[in-house]
Amino acid sequence: MNADLPPDPAWDVALWRGPGWIREAGLVTLPAQTWNSVRLVPLARDEPIEGLRLDRRAYDEPSIVDVGDRTHYISYIPHAFVAHWEEDAATASYGTRLLARDDKGTGPSGMPIRVRRRMARRLAGDRLRFLPLHLAVEGYLALHFGGPEIAWEEWSRRALASGLSPREERAYLGASVPDLADALRIFEMHPGQCGVLVYVADALAAAFVVPHPDDYRALHPTLVEDLFGELIYQYGLLRLPVEDLVAPIDASAVRTLADLRAQAERRMRDWADFHDGVMAEEVFAPGSRFEDVRRISGARLSRFLPPFTPGRPNHIGETIVVGEDEDARLAYLKTFRLSEKQVRRGYLLTRLAANGWRLADTAAEFGVGEPAFALRLERAGFGHLLRQDVLDRYRAAARR
Incomplete structure (x- = not known):
């Protein structure tokens, strides 16, 4: 699933906030x-x-x-x-249901995109x-x-x-x-x-x-x-x-x-x-x-x-x-x-962007070393964003 919004759009404040x-x-x-x-x-x-x-x-x-x-x-x-x-x-109109099978159990012959x-x-x-x-x-x-x-x-x-x-x-x-x-x-x-x-x-x-x-x-x-x-x-x-x-x-x-x-x-x-x-x-x-x-x-x-x-x-x-x-x-x-996994992914991306996508600065904000933060990125599903040799180096450093 892809989207075309700018990396950091301008957002308005919430209209309703607080009790009541x-x-x-x-x-x-x-x-x-x-x-x-x-x-x-x-x-x-x-x-x-x-x-x-x-x-x-x-x-x-x-x-x-x-x-x-x-x-x-x-x-x-x-x-x-x-x-x-x-x-x-x-x-308001009442909606219909998805295509169903007929009396013989046969479904639709094809489903176009x-x-x-x-x-x-x-x-x-x-x-x-x-x-x-x-x-x-x-x-x-x-x-x-x-x-x-x-x-x-x-x-x-x-x-x-x-x-x-x-x-x-x-x-x-x-x-x-x-x-x-x-x-x-x-x-x-x-x-x-x-x-x-x-x-x-x-x-x-x-x-x-x-x-x-x-x-x-x-x-x-x-x-x-x-x-x-x-x-x-x-x-x-x-x-x-x-x-x-x-x-x-x-x-x-x-x-x-x-x-x-x-x-x-x-x-x-x-x-x-x-x-x-x-x-x-x-x-x-x-x-x-x-x-x-x-x-x-x-x-x-x-x-x-x-x-x-x-x-x-x-x-x-x-x-x-x-x-x-x-x-x-x-x-x-x-x-x-x-x-909770989706929240963590959003949080990691937000903090990375706030620190100019610098691993060292973001890791320092989290109070961990670069290798530990890089592995956290990998666990969150963002390992493909890092170069393979860099990721391997961080893994070796974490093992040591």
């Missing part, structure tokens, strides 16, 4: 539902966003996405989202087609994609000529995460629901928000076609049932029905504050960097990268924000939790 961002984004947290190791937390809107709607365009063949500058993104993409901007809101132009493309009228999560993944793959900016002697010819191309990462289809498909199937929709937080073994796996309840009902099944990280897949394999989040009511403070109602509302606010805090700390963490991908009809499609802090949850994702400044509303959000 869910309320500031016009969303309300509702009581969670659990199924074995999966916890689903509904998100609803008091007022849906009527001027922007999302529907799905299903694909039945693998795609090569041309992102320009002779760079291509190769993947199987089951569907794209199409955003509509209209005064009279569009009706189709080239699609760019991750986000403007269609006829005020419509924008983009590839969910792949837009965010492309931003991660493009992180310092050009490789070393200065031809230090340690870097291989391949690193200097091609950078990190090709760059690839592993993810799991939602259908492969145990219990997720069942949880989504038995999930009870709430009135006004426009999104969901997905937890697996009480680890936040993904957040999904759309503009309108009709959009959510149409796109809810697509979560099994989304990408999930290695950590979430492994947590699902453990099949550890999660407990219901129950906060006992203080019986001594209840004398009337009004007291009971006040206590219940307080517990609901406490749970909402809890999920607010998780999102603020993990998804829109301080140091997250946003990049606008497209602007159209008063809305902007953006993607974001985390601060790449090892040992902590890090999410990549994409958003659509309608309006500006104080009137801005979060219309769309989809996130992907990186595995």
Whole structure:
């Protein structure tokens, strides 16, 4: 998977940050539902966003996405989202499924490869087609994609000529995460629901928000076609049932029905504050960097990268924000939790770039010698960036 972003793009600051961002984004947290190791937390809107709607365009063949500058993104993409901007809101369409076998068990005779132009493309009228999560993944793959900016002697010819191309990462289809498909199937929709937080073994796996309840009902099944990280897949394999989040009511403070109602509302606010805090700390963490991908009809499609802090949850994702400044509303959000290996790779690339791709300076920042840092690069999957003789010398030095 390749991408064409510059090695160090200019990023905007996060729009929402800190506790209370869910309320500031016009969303309300509702009581969670659990199924074995999966916890689903509904998100609803008091007022849906009527001027922007999302529907799905299903694909039945693998795609090569041309992102320009002779760079291509190769993947199987089951569907794209199409955003509509209209005064009279569009009706969300229910998506179709992948090509299935017929009654005789015979599948499609062939599956063509189709080239699609760019991750986000403007269609006829005020419509924008983009590839969910792949837009965010492309931003991660493009992180310092050009490789070393200065031809230090340690870097291989391949690193200097091609950078990190090709760059690839592993993810799991939602259908492969145990219990997720069942949880989504038995999930009870709430009135006004426009999104969901997905937890697996009480680890936040993904957040999904759309503009309108009709959009959510149409796109809810697509979560099994989304990408999930290695950590979430492994947590699902453990099949550890999660407990219901129950906060006992203080019986001594209840004398009337009004007291009971006040206590219940307080517990609901406490749970909402809890999920607010998780999102603020993990998804829109301080140091997250946003990049606008497209602007159209008063809305902007953006993607974001985390601060790449090892040992902590890090999410990549994409958003659509309608309006500006104080009137801005979060219309769309989809996130992907990186595995610890992916976080370490992002962290190593970030620190290398910050130190001008000098091994000695970066190793000193990590408090280790050059041989140890070079072997850390190799373990992270970046050994091909170093010259073979240099890497062999570092290996010998580490053995001594």
